[in-house]
Amino acid sequence: MMAGLTAMMAIVSGCGGVGTPGDGMPDFVRGDLQRTYFDGKTNDLLTGGLGSAGLANATPPAFADPANPTAAELRTRAIHANYRALVDMTPGGGYGSLYGPAVGIGGAGLIAGHEYIALADGGRRHGIASWTQEWGGERVTLMVQVPDGFAMGQACIVTAPSSGSRGVYGAIATAGEWGLKRGCAVAYTDKGTGMGVHDLDRDTVNLITGERVSASAQPDRVNFRADLSEPERAAFAAAFPHRLAWKHAHSRDNPESHWGQDVLNSIELAFAVLNRYHAAPNGRKYTPENTVVIASSVSNGGGASLRAAEEDRGNLIDGVAVSEPNVQPRFDPSFAIRQGDGPPVRDHSRPLLDYITLVNLYEPCAALSIADAPLNTAASAGRCEALARAGLLKASTTVAQAVEARAAINAHGILPEQNFLQPAYNTFFVPQSIAVTYASAYARAGVEKNLCGYGFAYQENGVPAPLSEVDAANLFAVGNGIPPTGKVVLINNDAPGGPREDRSSTPDQNMAGALCLxxxxxxxxxxSGNPLTGEAAERRRRVEEGIAAVQATGNPRGKPVVIVQGRADGIIPPNHAARPYYALALKAGKRGGDVRYYEVTNATHLDAFNAFPGFDTRYVPLHAYYFQALDLMWDHLVNGAPLPPSQVVHTAPRGPGEGTGMGAPPIGPANLPPIRQDASADSLIKFDGATLSIPE
Structure with a gap:
């Protein structure tokens, strides 16, 4: 197994909190701070000892004992899984030339340094007297990586909150790679999501380092445990056997409501670690005044960093550089958004749960409208028929119903540029899983609520079954925080004939569940269009409160901000996230800071899909522009360079190879024009206070 298993490890006790960055552990740290050194030869910070080639290998690293992997083995496999989930790992798509561990530093891309992991206590913010009495609340994993090359030049910290609902290594391939190569300390957090899974049959849970233990063991290191008493757990397991409680969905916490604070906490922990274990030779303390701090990451992590900037009353953050952020700006009716000569969009800034549940309802039918869409294996004539019977579609043929369903999605402010991707995302359960997870989180509904009849479980022949010890042990490493993942799927508890896997549970793919969401x-x-009543109205009230708690103001408190966004983003629609957030920041005036928005054509949300035939010819890696955004922010903060104006970057797809039959040719500079300081007038994004104008 990896020689890194012998890496030096020390456990350091937490101590009293501090008000300003110093060498004392902040008071939100619970239990011990785990400290591990990686020598950069046998194991490392960035690749888990696998190196660039090992990450590119689709076969995950093995466990010596598959049912009992060590923390070190789980870490390496988690890094492998998270890297491959976030970027296109094919050389033709840019891995090894535009990005990847070895790019810019050579060799295998291994980086030596220290890694520190801690569990944060949310009780301080909720007034909980004893943390062990509140199992369901904020259990947030924090991690700080300090490369051996830290502060060889300008001392710096880059935040890396996880993307999606991933665990603490969920931004290793994005902000982690850029920051470690720059010699910065990287401050990670799982944001209260991540891979905390409670097996309610066996009553086992994950530690923050991934190992499975009894749910009653080591409370200061347990990642998540369902907030159920023992009689409640036993009764639920008897009534709904083989179910699993999931940290993001079932913590009763609405983790997204404190994502900004989690990022700020990760920065505070980074300063404490640097000052305690990496003090400068002259004894100088690292402070916000002498350390460049960039809040960063992608997707949910990008949204978390924007929220952190808005909540940063202590001026910890110097600048923000994010990609495709899941940010939910408050609706401001005073402006519209217009792309090219198209009609103005006034109903922008819809909450995530609004647009994702609409896509979840209509996309199984709409997927039939795009005949050449790759990975389109879950299109459903049964869903079309059910939508028509319910009066939600008017057409009488399946083909016409699919076209009508697609039109309903686009009428919701979701761009046509996303249409080609949506069938594949539907195949991979993306809208379904997001809708279930976020509805549960916003409602602060525990696993026992079975919100809208949904549960999480392994299945055999469509029926819930026990998750094997081997698969349970692997979840921390390979899971993405929402089902289906690691052999865990969504279950329709209300299916005719008994609970079974959701999509196959009814001919219309459980439209009743989609309607409930x-x-x-x-x-x-x-x-019917009627307001909800009774218990449904109460659930809606809780969801509405949850959504209100996560909305962003659009005021980053004067900090410079760079946002890059793919126009073809099929998960976070530009009209409901990055575009209106940018307009709000401009409306904030000087309080909004020096804010820039770069929209990239032919770029999507999940670069990993670019490795598949049919996507490789159409889409370019947004990841390359995310790294440009970080470079621009660094140059702005450190060297005073002006940020280029907001603009649309018109890329060139790779297209099909000529006569090779092997798909797209390798990507090159012609496909990826840079964000330009001298951008042409017809590519500039403009805002006059009433209309945000996005060039076609």
Whole structure:
């Protein structure tokens, strides 16, 4: 197994909190701070000892004992899984030339340094007297990586909150790679999501380092445990056997409501670690005044860093550089968004649960409207028929119903540029899983609530079954925080004949569940249009409170901000996230800071899909522009360079190879024009206070 298993490890006790960055552990750190050194030869910070080639290998690193992997083995496999989930790992798509561990530093890309992991206590913010009495609340994993090359030049910290619902290594390939290569300390957090899984049959849970233990063991190191008493757990397991409680969905916490604070806490921990274990030779303390701090990351992590800037009353952050952020700006009716000569979009800034439940409802039918879409294996004529029977579609043929369903999605401010991707995302359960997870989180509903009839479990022949010890042990490493993942799927508890896997549970792919989720998002019955009543209305009230708690102001408190966004993003629509956030920041004036927005054509949300045939010819890696954004922010903060104006970057798809039959040719500079200081006038994004104008 990896020689890194012998890496030096020390356990350091936490101590009293401090008000300003110093060498004392902040008071939100619970239990011990785990400290591990990686020598950069046998194991390392960035690649888990695998190196660039090992990460590119699709076969995950093995466990010596598959049912009992060590923390070190789990870490290496988690890094492998998270890297491959976030970027296109094919050389033709840019891995090894535009990005990847070895790019810019040579060799295998191994980086030596220290790694520190701690569990944060949310009780301080909620007034919980004893943390061990509140199992369901904020259990947030924090991690700081300090490369051996730290502070060889300008001392710096880069934040890396995880993307999606991933665990603490969920931004290793993005902010982690850029920051470690720059010689910065990297401050990670799982944001209260991540891979905390409670097996309610066996009553086992994950530690923050991934190992499976009894749910009653080591409370200061348990990543998540369902907030159920022993009689409650036993009763639920008897009524709903083989179910699993999931940290993001079932913590009763609404983790997203404190993502900004989690990022700020990760920065505070980074300063404490640097000052305690990496003090400068002259004894100088690292402070916000002498350390460049960039809040960064992608997707949910990018949204978390924007929220951190808005909440940063202590001026910890110097600048923000994010990609495709899941940020939910408050709706401001005073402006519209217009792309090219298209109609103005006034109903922008819809909450995530609104647009994702709409896509979840209509996309299984709409997927039939794009005949050449790759990975389109879950299109459903049954969903089309059910939508028509409910009066939600008017057409009488399946083909016409699919076209009508697609039109309903685009009428919701979701760009046509995303249409080609949506069938593949539907195949991979993306809208379904997001809708279930976020509805549960916003409602602060525990696993026992079975919100809208959904549960999480392994399945055999469509029926819930025990998750094997081997698969349970692997979840921390390979899971993405939402099902289906690691052989865990969504279960329709209300299926005719008994619970079974959701999509296969009814001919219409459980449209009843999709309608229930849609009702929670809007407050009205999707079929009748009537307001919800009774218990459904109470659930909606809780969801509405949860959504209100996560909305962003658009005011980053004067900090410079760079946002890059793919126009073809099929998960976070530009009209409901990055575009209106940028307009709000401009409206904030000087309080908004020096804010820039770069929209990239032919770029999507999940670069990893670019490795598949059919996507490789159409899309370019947004990841390359994310790294440009970080470079621009660094040059702005350190060297005073002006940020280029907001603009649309018109890329060139790779297209099909000529006569090779092997798909797209390798990507090159012609495909990826840079963000330009001298951008042409017809590519500039403009805002006059009433209309945000996005060039075609």
């Amino acid at each position: 849609r009702a929670l998002a809007t407050g009205t019955d999707p079929v």
